[in-house]
Amino acid sequence: MSLHAEHFSERSPLYRLHQDAQLNALGDSCIVSNYGAGDERARAAHCGLLDLSNLARVGFRGAASAAYLEARGYQLPAVPNQALSQADGSQVLRMSQAEYLLLGSLQDTGARVRQEELAWQFDDTPNYLLPRQDSHAWLLLSGTCQAEVMAKLCGVDLRAEAFPVGSVAQTSAARINVIIANLPLGELPCLHILCDRASADYFWGALLDAMQEFGGQPVGLDALR
Template sequence: MTTQAEHFSERSPLHSLHSGARLGKLGDCSIVTSYGGSDEAATAARCALLDFSNLARVGFRGEAAASYLGARGYELPDAPNQALSQNDGGQVLRLSQNEYLLLGSLLDAGSRIRQEEREWQYDGRANYLLPRQDSHAWLLLSGQYGSQVMAKLCGVDLGAEAFGPGSVAQTSAARINVIVANLPLGELPCLHILCDRASAHYLWGALLDAMQEFDGQPVGIDALP
């Protein structure tokens, strides 16, 4: 366990907002483990916000992307705007017919996805690497009230009936472009939200404001199942 004063080679774009939080090491990066709340697991089950921006992610695009990823051992969604959880805890989002976004797993601190980015080489096929670590921030909205929070900010219906597990939406929330994926952690409802890294502070604040009605709070990864 470390404190906010420790130095890491990479920091989340939301680093300055986590004052006083307990930090743990995530590879060469940091991640909030706890804010010191009395029962953050209960908050996570109700309405909570987590910063996953230092967890690895990467994209691939092109007509050969699917065969490339399949050969690397990934299970791929059948259609655009769908997502599949992988055996290692990672996620694959299909954003279009030929574009995929891979989200890393906390179980291996995102090491598999970091390795994919390091090892990719252009081999003449239509399969192109899309670095996403520096372009997108990654937030996790957990709990039973997640879709009601998003209803305040987003015009797309993200309720359970219209937007079930494995659904992906490329839309706007709080007037900025976002990717939203419904990917529960066990029984815990979770909406993964990716936005432009430069807009991370703004979206974090907008979400916290929308969460107030449900007593929502930021929590660390120790609150997750």
């Protein structure tokens, strides 16, 4: 039996756009594995777009958040607007002096980061949970054209010399607020883009429109493996 997004209680805000794609299970949800046309691996290396919205993410904020996350085995970026890849493929983004955003790993289908959201308890320490699963969508813009694509949508210089690996920008792209992190997956150049979940359909279209002149198209998870 083939998978359908409707079989899962958690669905990407973009799932209706992936109706014809082949899906794979991803933890308690699903992800596009391929669109069944052409060489998606080559497309991802050049200019590809992948919907990672069903992968776990969560934030923590407060004066005690750094100590809390370090005690749970995370390495934290030294300054705001930087990101650090963890040994298991999770990513920690530092959004301000006292706010962190955790992005789940494809290796464990986000299980560790999903567990962080469940493990947090409200008490009198200043460490507050920021649920991000249902507030943001998570898109992956991959390939060598990523900076040129974003230059059409965003005022911040995202070329590698100005925005090296591990950089984070909180800015506006295609007129909506976004968080952009330069975090390659292995050798593949990747910009991880988080935007308002309710605007994901619009932003997906805006990105594809900008990617068109570079021959960019959506890709599935198989293209990254």
